[in-house]
Amino acid sequence: MVGTAKGLIMWYSRLFFVSLLLALVTSPAWADKCHECHKSRDFKVTNKKLYDYNVDFEVSVHGIAELECTDCHGGDATTDNFERAHKGVLDPVRYDKVPETCGSCHEEQHDAFVTSDHYKLLEKDGSAPSCVTCHGSMDMDFIFASRVKSTCQFCHNHESETYPEVPGQADFILSKINIIKGYKSFVEAHAKDKDLVKDLAVAYDQLTARWHSFDLDGVEAETRELLGEYRQAKAQAMKDRKDK
Numbered sequence: 001m002v003g004t005a006k007g008l009i010m011w012y013s014r015l016f017f018v019s020l021l022l023a024l025v026t027s028p029a030w031a032d033k034c035h036e037c038h039k040s041r042d043f044k045v046t047n048k049k050l051y052d053y054n055v056d057f058e059v060s061v062h063g064i065a066e067l068e069c070t071d072c073h074g075g076d077a078t079t080d081n082f083e084r085a086h087k088g089v090l091d092p093v094r095y096d097k098v099p100e101t102c103g104s105c106h107e108e109q110h111d112a113f114v115t116s117d118h119y120k121l122l123e124k125d126g127s128a129p130s131c132v133t134c135h136g137s138m139d140m141d142f143i144f145a146s147r148v149k150s151t152c153q154f155c156h157n158h159e160s161e162t163y164p165e166v167p168g169q170a171d172f173i174l175s176k177i178n179i180i181k182g183y184k185s186f187v188e189a190h191a192k193d194k195d196l197v198k199d200l201a202v203a204y205d206q207l208t209a210r211w212h213s214f215d216l217d218g219v220e221a222e223t224r225e226l227l228g229e230y231r232q233a234k235a236q237a238m239k240d241r242k243d244k
């Protein structure tokens with residue numbers, strides 16, 4: 001619950017402060033008719049796909065963080081009228097709009113992504129991955145290295161001859177990031193030097209955001225460097241734990 005509350009505070013304070021205040025003043029509860037209608041169990045029989053989308057959403061990081069449908073889709077969440085509710089709901093999730101839609105909350109990833117060739121291609125003709133290619137859309141989840149490798153291979157392979165070395169390099173980087181993640185939780189649990197813990201966590205967030213630039217050589221170098229720093233911090237944290 002703490003993580004959820006923190007996440008909510010983060011984006012409310014950044015972007016939705018005004019609308020939150022308005023909502024508090026003008027209505028007693030969230031007037032989210034979208035979710036209210038979409039969660040109906042009747043759809044399990046009448047529109048299974050629609051039902052599944054909703055279930056996927058509810059158990060996703062975004063569902064748990066209590067995002068509203070309108071955060072990504074727009075539309076009018078105050079009405080039961082089908083036409084009015086759905087006006088324009090597919091526009092913000094069109095492939096070329098997705099980076100901006102997601103980027104309204106995930107600014108660092110967005111800002112790195114727009115520097116990549118992928119972004120330019122996506123805007124031009126859709127021939128590159130967008131946020132949802134790797135993260136899913138309604139079923140938003142953490143990413144797994146194996147899934148990313150096969151995602152890259154779809155376009156980067158020896159037949160297409162466009163950067164066939166890319167999937168291997170991406171896999172290498174992500175496997176190192178996974179090791180860092182393991183060290184990170186150990187260090188956060190046991191290290192005495194809390195300033196170092198904080199600095200390393202900031203560097204970690206910057207690294208995973210930078211990944212989205214697809215400057216793989218630069219990201220690989222930074223990954224190796226941070227792995228070295230975490231390795232040291234972990235050795236120290238093991239000593240700290242023994243000393244306790």
Ligand code: HEC
Pocket residue numbers: 003006007008010011061062065067071072098101102103104105106131132135137140141142
């Ligand atoms: C209204 C704000 C908002 C929008 C729009 C949004 N997200 Fe999120 N996202 C969040 C919050 C809040 C979390 C919960 C974790 C957190 O606190 O960062 C989250 C978590 C995530 C995570 C898991 C990362 C982690 O640290 O656990 C990914 C991946 C993600 N979002 C991708 C996306 C993508 C892709 C889109 C666009 C389809 C998107 N988000 C749109 C607010 C948003």
Ligand code: HEC
Pocket residue numbers: 033034035037038047050069070073074075076077078079080081082085086089090
């Ligand atoms: C009164 C019930 C109801 C409300 C309110 C409602 N929806 Fe829907 N929505 C549906 C149904 C039913 C469908 C499936 C329509 C179909 O399959 O043709 C649907 C379809 C959709 C689709 C897919 C559109 C498409 O063309 O395939 C999206 C996206 C969507 N809704 C989002 C929203 C959002 C966002 C809101 C609130 C702003 C909302 N809905 C409010 C019942 C509702």
Ligand code: HEC
Pocket residue numbers: 034035038050053054057062067068069070071072073093094095098132137138
């Ligand atoms: C974090 C952003 C985000 C949130 C929040 C979100 N969606 Fe979506 N939704 C998407 C994206 C992105 C797509 C994918 C479009 C695609 O695959 O082309 C999508 C697809 C859909 C579809 C299928 C549309 C189609 O093409 O058939 C439906 C239905 C839908 N959403 C309904 C909802 C409802 C209802 C809610 C609230 C309970 C909601 N969404 C919340 C991002 C979001």
Ligand code: HEC
Pocket residue numbers: 098099102103106109110113129130131132133134135143148151174177178205208209211212
């Ligand atoms: C080609 C695949 C790919 C694309 C495209 C992509 N991401 Fe990511 N994303 C990743 C990987 C890999 C990670 C790091 C995974 C990890 O943390 O282990 C990540 C991490 C994240 C995180 C969480 C950072 C963290 O702390 O772990 C967020 C939020 C996110 N991405 C949002 C986005 C948004 C927004 C877009 C579009 C602008 C996007 N991603 C596009 C693969 C992708």
Ligand code: HEC
Pocket residue numbers: 116117118121127128129133148149151152153154155156162163166167170213214215216
């Ligand atoms: C939908 C197709 C598609 C997918 C999936 C895809 N790419 Fe790409 N990527 C491209 C295209 C097209 C280019 C540009 C090729 C050219 O310039 O000839 C490109 C270029 C690149 C470049 C070199 C250009 C730059 O921005 O530095 C890198 C690195 C790259 N991709 C990494 C990845 C990684 C890593 C993944 C998987 C996580 C991935 N790509 C997935 C289509 C894709």
